[in-house]
Amino acid sequence: MSKIGAMFPEISRYLFKKRATVLYPFERLDIPKNFRGRPIYDPEKCSLKCKGLCATDCPAKAIIMEQVGEEESRPVFLLYRCAFCGQCAESCPFGAITLSEEFELASYDKESLISKQW
C-alpha cells in the first residue's frame, strides 16, 4: 500500500528528542579502547641493531632510521605521513613502539610533526 509521507510520524517524534551530535571540542566522546593515535617510542626497549623492522613494514614510509652510532640506528616518525595503522608496533620484536590515544595532531609547522623521541 502506498502513501505520502511515510516517514512523517517518525520525523515529528524526533522533534522533541535530544540532538544526536556533540559540540566538539567542548564535549568529547570516549576514545575506543583499540584506538591508534600518535606513536610513542620507548628508547630503552629499542635494540638499536635490528636495522628497523618498523621502517621496513611501514606502509606509508613514515619511519626513517637515523644513524646514532656505528651500527646503531633509531627511528624518526614523520607524523605528516603516518596512517596510524599500528603496523610498526606489531612489527617491533621488542615492543618499543606503542600507539597512544592522542589524535589532535594538526599543525601549521611541518617540523613539529617530525617526532624524534630519544
Add this chain to the structure above:
Amino acid sequence: MAVTIPIGPQHPALKEPINLTVTVDGETIVDIGVRLGYNHRGIEKAGELGNYIQDIYLTARICGICSHIHSTTFCQGVEELLGLEVPKRGLYIRTLVCELERIHSHLLWLGVAGHELGFDTLFMYSWRDREIVMDLLEIISGNRVNYGMNTIGGVRRNITDEMKPQILKGIQQLKERTEYYLGVASTEVTFLRRTEGVGLLPKEKAIELCACGPTARGSGVEYDVRRDDPYAAYPYLDFKVVTSDLGDVLGRTVVRVLEVIESCKMCRQIIEELPEGEFRTKAPRKVPAGEVVSKTEAPRGELLHYIRSNGTDHPERLKVRTPTLANITSVLHCLKGGYIADIPIVFAAIDPCMACMDRIMILDSENRNRKEKQAISWEELRKYSMKWYSDRYQSPSPLKGEARRV
C-alpha cells in the same frame, strides 16, 4: 533530432569523475557511451613495489567504504599461496567485520539513493542510523573507516567478552531500524514513483552483461560468492541469498535492505558461536612462487584479486577487478531508453565507486582533435608552469593589453 550531451567528468550529479556521453532525443536517452580512467591512482604498481605487509594496508585503501573486503581478499590470496591455515576464531572475526561493513555500505547507499531521488529525509535518517554500525566498528577495530583488522594469518584484534553485549545491542537496533526503512521504501509514494520500472535490467540481460552483486540479484540472478564459493567463516553460517525479480531500481533497493537484515542475523550468529582459541598465526615474510585468484563478495558485488608471487617478500603482480567495473556495462543498458532525469538514480543504483574501478588511464599522445601534442613530460610541465607563473606576476596584465577580467 538527437543531441549529444556530455555528463562528467565533473558534474553535480556525479560523486566521482566519469564521463558519460549521452545522446538524447527530447527527454529520452537513445544512446550512451562511457569513458573511464579519470581516477587512476597506480595502486597495482604501488602494490608491486611494497612488501606483503605494506600491501595489506595499501589494498585496504583501494576503497574507502569497503576497505576491509579488499584487505580480506588480498590476505586470503596470500594465505593460499603460503598454504597457511587461519585459526577459526580469526576467520569468524574477519567475517564479522565483513558483514558489519556490508551493513554500513548498504545503509550508506540507501541514503545516497534517497538523496539522488530528492528524498533527503531518508538520506539524513539512514545516515544517522548508520552511526550505530560505525560505532560498532570503532569498538572492534578502533577506527570508523580503514579498520586495519586483517593481517596475513588472521586478524589483528580480538573480540573481548565485554564487547559482545554492546555488539549484540547495536545489531538489534540496526535490525529494527532497517525493517523500518524497508517499510518506508515499499510504501512511500515519492520513493516508489521514482524507482518502479526505472532502469530495467531483465534477468537474461543481467547474465549476458555479467552483472554481479546486488545489481544481478535485483534482477533475479541467484549468485553470491558467499554461498557459491564460500570463504572465511561463511561455510559455517546460515543465511539465504536475497533476490528480487523486479529488475528495476526498486528491486536493487529491496535486495540491499533485505541483505542488511540478513547480515544482522549473521553477525548475531557469529557473536553467539565465536570459537575459542587463537585468532592469528605467524606468517613467514617470504611467499613461495605461484599465482592465485582470490574471490570474495564485496558489498557491491564480486571482487577479484590476482596475485603472482616470485619467492621474495613482495608480489610480482597484483591485479584488482572491482565489482563496479563488472556492472558498468549493465548500467549503460539500464540507462538506454530512460529519461535524462533518471540518470543520477539509475547510475547510483549499481553503487558505483570510480576510484576503486579505475585500473588504467589511456593517454592519446597522437592527438586526433588538436594540432599540438598533449602528452608532455614531468620536466616540461614543470618548466611550463614556472614560465606561466613568472609571466603572470611580472607583466601587469597577463592578457597582453586586453582588459583583465576579474
